[in-house]
Amino acid sequence: MTYPRALAIDLDGTIAFKDSRIDPVCIDPLRSLVKDIPVIIATGNTVCYAMSAAVLLGTDRTVIAENGGVIKVGRDGVEITNGYGEGCRRAYNILKEEMELEPLDWDQRRSDVALRRNVSVDELSKRLRQIDPFLEVVDSGLALHIKDKRINKGEGLKIISEIIEVDLADFAAIGDSNNDIEMLKMVGMGFAVGNASDALKEVADVVLENEYGRGVLEAIRMFKTDAV
Numbered sequence: 001m002t003y004p005r006a007l008a009i010d011l012d013g014t015i016a017f018k019d020s021r022i023d024p025v026c027i028d029p030l031r032s033l034v035k036d037i038p039v040i041i042a043t044g045n046t047v048c049y050a051m052s053a054a055v056l057l058g059t060d061r062t063v064i065a066e067n068g069g070v071i072k073v074g075r076d077g078v079e080i081t082n083g084y085g086e087g088c089r090r091a092y093n094i095l096k097e098e099m100e101l102e103p104l105d106w107d108q109r110r111s112d113v114a115l116r117r118n119v120s121v122d123e124l125s126k127r128l129r130q131i132d133p134f135l136e137v138v139d140s141g142l143a144l145h146i147k148d149k150r151i152n153k154g155e156g157l158k159i160i161s162e163i164i165e166v167d168l169a170d171f172a173a174i175g176d177s178n179n180d181i182e183m184l185k186m187v188g189m190g191f192a193v194g195n196a197s198d199a200l201k202e203v204a205d206v207v208l209e210n211e212y213g214r215g216v217l218e219a220i221r222m223f224k225t226d227a228v
């Protein structure tokens with residue numbers, strides 16, 4: 001397998017277990033990969049969470065957060081935040097009168113609204129479509145996200161690929177959930193960890209045998225033969 005020129009990697013369910021504890025198995029391989037190519041954290045989680053992971057892994061701090069709603073490029077580089085947060089919050093304010101919704105990280109979110117996974121995705125999606133046809137619900141496995149349809153990790157990666165001048169075809173990406181679908185479809189080498197959703201496995205170039213961090217290590221070993 002050819003060595004990618006950059007890697008985009010999901011956090012929860014990939015580097016970390018479903019309860020957000022990091023899987024230590026993939027830390028050394030990722031830290032050594034960072035010396036060779038840009039490694040970009042791509043998460044549905046908040047920008048401060050993404051940044052902490054980037055700093056701890058020693059990347060150049062380029063991250064995709066809130067499913068592409070917030071992008072940061074490099075230590076002192078640009079930050080791009082879309083203006084869709086207002087619409088998501090408006091829809092949430094209507095929905096919370098009708099359903100038992102529990103927001104997550106409300107004060108830290110700029111672009112989407114994240115909710116605990118205690119309501120039906122179908123029911124939430126149906127009602128959301130009636131309120132605002134530009135909005136959708138995506139399940140990251142950790143949270144349900146009310147987000148604008150025009151943003152996703154793939155669109156975020158497209159912007160980053162232009163800024164850092166690496167073609168999407170030369171990227172690898174690793175993920176576990178439905179919020180990674182667009183990103184995996186867009187890159188040259190899309191990996192789904194063993195614990196990934198069926199929908200993500202369907203669009204992946206490679207479905208890994210191993211789960212979480214062991215899956216990440218398995219993917220890295222496919223192109224970096226000396227990975228620990």
Ligand SMILES: O=C(O)COP(=O)(O)O
Nearest residue numbers: 011012043044045140143
């Ligand atoms: O839903 C979240 O906040 C995190 O999800 P992700 O890191 O798996 O994209």
Ligand SMILES: [Mg+2]
Nearest residue numbers: 010012013177
């Ligand atoms: Mg995930």
